[in-house]
Every structure is written in C-alpha cells, then in structure tokens.
Amino acid sequence: MEKPYAKVIVLGSPITKSNFKLSNSKGRAILPNNSGLYHDRYALYEEEIAYNAKIQNPNTCLSEALIAVLKVYYKSEKRHPDTNNITKSIFDGIEKSGLIINDAQIRRLIIEEFYDKDNPRFELELFGESCFKMDYSIISLDFPSKKIEYSPPVNKKRTSLKSIKAKEAIATNKSTCEICNKNISNGAFITANNGKTIVCKKCLLKGR
Incomplete structure (x- = not known):
C-alpha cells in the first residue's frame, strides 16, 4: 500500500x-x-x-x-x-x-x-498522519555559531525612540500635559502623535 x-x-x-x-x-x-x-x-x-x-x-x-x-x-x-x-x-x-x-x-x-x-x-x-508522525528535537550547540541579528524597521525605531524620550521627560517631571498644562506624575499619561504629544489621564477621561 x-x-x-x-x-x-x-x-x-x-x-x-x-x-x-x-x-x-x-x-x-x-x-x-x-x-x-x-x-x-x-x-x-x-x-x-x-x-x-x-x-x-x-x-x-x-x-x-x-x-x-x-x-x-x-x-x-x-x-x-x-x-x-x-x-x-x-x-x-x-x-x-x-x-x-x-x-x-x-x-x-x-x-x-x-x-x-x-x-x-x-x-x-x-x-x-495515518502513516507518519513528527519527531523533532532542539539541541544545544557545543560551540555557539554566529548570531543572525534583526533590527526593527526604521519608522518603528524612530517611533520607539520618541516614546522613550517622552517617558524619560515625564519621569523627571520635565513635561506637562498638552491640554491642562499641568505637570504629569509618573504613569498618569498617554502619548500620541508618535510620542510627540503627551496627555494626562485626567484630561483623557474628561474627553470621553
């Protein structure tokens, strides 16, 4: 057969x-x-x-x-x-x-x-599957081979850098909400426009 x-x-x-x-x-x-x-x-x-x-x-x-x-x-x-x-x-x-x-x-x-x-x-x-089955294994190398590194696309990399900078500014209390102009405490914010705009959560909730 x-x-x-x-x-x-x-x-x-x-x-x-x-x-x-x-x-x-x-x-x-x-x-x-x-x-x-x-x-x-x-x-x-x-x-x-x-x-x-x-x-x-x-x-x-x-x-x-x-x-x-x-x-x-x-x-x-x-x-x-x-x-x-x-x-x-x-x-x-x-x-x-x-x-x-x-x-x-x-x-x-x-x-x-x-x-x-x-x-x-x-x-x-x-x-x-009536006649075959899968059998595989992951084996640790005795001598590591050269890494194949991957990087995010250019546009994503730029966006992430902007977001990081925005968060760093907020962490040091050097940024204010775009709407109410009040200082933003750690964690109580969102970013928009690729990290350029910062809005506190209170203003965000008011707009809903």
Whole structure:
C-alpha cells in the first residue's frame, strides 16, 4: 500500500499576499489575475503553485490530516518576505490544485528558511498522519555559531525612540500635559502623535 505522501517544488522567489486586501463592490475579497496591475502577481503565483502541485503529483489527493515540512529558499538574505506569512500563498495554491481538500488539514507544520541566490524556490512535503508522525528535537550547540541579528524597521525605531524620550521627560517631571498644562506624575499619561504629544489621564477621561 502506497503511503500518503506528496512533494511540491516551485521555482522562483516565494512571495506573500498577507498584506494584500482587495474587495469587489459587494465587499467580497477578490484576487485578480488579469487587471494589468502589480497585484495580479498574487493570483498568478497561486496558479503557478497549483499547476506544479498537480503536475508533480498526478492523480493524487490527500484527504486526511497532514504534517507539512516547508523549506523556503530566498534569493537574498537581506530582502525577502516574512517566512511565517509565506504559507498563506503556498497552501492556497496547493488547495487550488486539488492535491489537498482544505488547508485546515495541515495540523503540524515545520518551516525552515534558507538562501540560494542562484535557485530561489520552495520545497513542500506533505505526510499523512495515518502513516507518519513528527519527531523533532532542539539541541544545544557545543560551540555557539554566529548570531543572525534583526533590527526593527526604521519608522518603528524612530517611533520607539520618541516614546522613550517622552517617558524619560515625564519621569523627571520635565513635561506637562498638552491640554491642562499641568505637570504629569509618573504613569498618569498617554502619548500620541508618535510620542510627540503627551496627555494626562485626567484630561483623557474628561474627553470621553
């Protein structure tokens, strides 16, 4: 008996549609593919995934609960989508192919991020839970490897610095409420306008 298993490889830089929202006149979410606009690429990418999934796994339909192992290979280490958000586009395309019934079947998922500037792609393996189980472990390294550091986006970094400065000013009683012009005691305030505006909680409650 053949075990429930499938593998899909789609070449090219993976894309995500997690931040894309477009609705028709009735408010229903749509995903156009022939408008001639940039966002057509989301639907076209789904169709490409569906085509590859069907061609690579002919006459296969997995209808049971599944374990998924997703390996994403980006072209660049510095500029690429959030890996956690990439699954929506991928599994929508896999579902469209008929390889699975519904992406709700994916009950266990491992995602790994790699880099291959010459051959960006994703590789997805699907295992039926009736014949496979997941087994993984986290192992402490004997010799720590080089850290991969992350920084917040520039706009978020600026906002946080402004907020910190506002809080520092209040902590030293060097700031006043924008509305009542009274000194603000520690903790009794909110900030707005990216930390530029400070309002005491009393004035905030009066305005409600």
